[in-house]
Amino acid sequence: MAASIKDVAREAGVSIATVSRVINKVDVVNEETKKKVKEAIDRLGYSPNIVAQSLKTQRSRSIGILVPDISSQVYPEIVRGAEDVANMYDYSIILCNSDFDMEKEKKYIKVMKEKMVDGLLYTSSSLEPEILEYLQSLQMKTILVETTDEAQQFPSVTIDNRRAAKEAVTRLIEDGHRSIAYIGSKKAKRNAWAKRFEGYEDALKEAGMPVEEAMTYYGDLKAQTGYNGITSIMSSGKRPDAVFCGSDEIAMGVINALRDHDIRVPEDVSVMGFNDIYEASIFYPKISTVAQPLYDMGSVAMRLLVKKLKNELAEEDHYVLPYQLVDRDTVKKRN
Amino acid sequence: MAASIKDVAREAGVSIATVSRVINKVDVVNEETKKKVKEAIDRLGYSPNIVAQSLKTQRSRSIGILVPDISSQVYPEIVRGAEDVANMYDYSIILCNSDFDMEKEKKYIKVMKEKMVDGLLYTSSSLEPEILEYLQSLQMKTILVETTDEAQQFPSVTIDNRRAAKEAVTRLIEDGHRSIAYIGSKKAKRNAWAKRFEGYEDALKEAGMPVEEAMTYYGDLKAQTGYNGITSIMSSGKRPDAVFCGSDEIAMGVINALRDHDIRVPEDVSVMGFNDIYEASIFYPKISTVAQPLYDMGSVAMRLLVKKLKNELAEEDHYVLPYQLVDRDTVKKRN
DNA sequence: CTGTTAGCGCGTTCAT
């Protein structure tokens, strides 16, 4: 058994209260006794039992992070950003994978509450109103990452997905593309990804171009969706000269499918990705995409949360971080 | 404040001990009183305070996972496998990024001890003897993942990296390659990655081929290492007909560098990766590689740990999982 | 089958 505060007290010949004081740097403890206590602590290799502290203080120095799936997409980067900041402030992070399953989310949230996490980072999962209400009923300090709730009741850290998508598609149009397909998340969904479809619509409408059902394909954000999507669109007789994708993986799938049909990228068809994951710059051809500052989103969100936990008021409650159009090798000017 | 066991006891008109009993399904509690208690629990929306439980039982139902960097390589997949199993047994996971920094590892291990994690999954980080001793002095139940310690003192879940590498390189030799470069982790390192270099040596020696310093390049496992590595090797006048890489990212870097030099893969040079990350099958050309069962490594390791925590004895303490040579498009027979 | 009680390790009044 590790040494407890009692052992230290005995070793130093003082009361546990005094030990507690020097640990928490509270009150003015006599320099000399402070020294005695510190020596005792060193000698015993004592370190406070955080669980007991938590029970007493109602704070666990742990923060939950709920992601759909750590093994996919953009989450590792976000989590890394969050963890680095958490570590800086002596918080640990508890990681949960929800798979977009509301029941799983609920279960995890419940467990985190029981474990007295001090706060929660919630990355674009189901975002169901039921979950949001649950979070509020539990008084769980929550930051939304990568997404926002309709009512903006929760602090959030995002990029402007709609505007980013619009800008990307507008760029495609300015570059002379006249027939632009969309492959990505369905509009109906609540999360941020769906906003990219709206941006796609915005750009087309502004340019006076029609939004055709036959030029869109919905699915998850994996490569297979891209492969299937472009195959499906082309098999209906359409032949887009550009494809706007909801993720870089989708873009990769699209490019592979195109290659299998001996259609060249970008000579015949341009392809635009989204997110700018690491592999986008390594893929051949290098993928033109919309860069999200993933690491920053994680770290900014965690900073915001820490600030809230200290009850300092933040300058902002809704951070909208800058995105960036990254020109690489999958988009070609056609004018 | 959430309801406590006391509230439930009062509400149900029983003692807290009884409430505790129905929660923990211990003893035979009278059906009727059990029902009363359960109703009270529902009415109050009570759920036990895990922190208090932990303080009492010395178990937190949390398990630490130490990875070098969740945002890189293979870890998200391993972590996902581990988390799924952890969730199955009602454990949460605390994620830490060590960056191969021993001091950071130590700090994290200390915090996890303080938070009373029930066990630890340690993925190929520094693996310094000092850390290993520290772990033992803390009596931290630890499973090594992706690597083993020299003395096999810790249970582990790995593949046979050395044999896998040897087999891959032997395949290259059988396919008629006569000049095979290695780009990856340095031999001196303690972790599993270095074993791949030994396998490379084994294969060459067995075939009576020389291991040339000029045909090897050491670095981390990222794409840039591959790019720099092959560039460096070729600039020294060498012209390998195959490159064995310590990771798929390295392979990607190699392929990109080769392409920049107008050298075709696999027509001119074959490239073999390692790990079989998701993108290996999406890359162009699709990367031939050695597949590690990453998800399984995580889940098997967590299963093993859970078993140990229950003090059941495992059939095995050192799981060596099967790897698989995956033939795709970056290796060409030359005979 | 159920209730009483003693801690788990710590922070915090309230005295001194």
Place this chain on the structure above:
DNA sequence: ATGAACGCGCTAACAG
């Protein structure tokens, strides 16, 4: 400036 004592919420003897 320091110590004694209580309680955070819960489990585990021990009685009954």
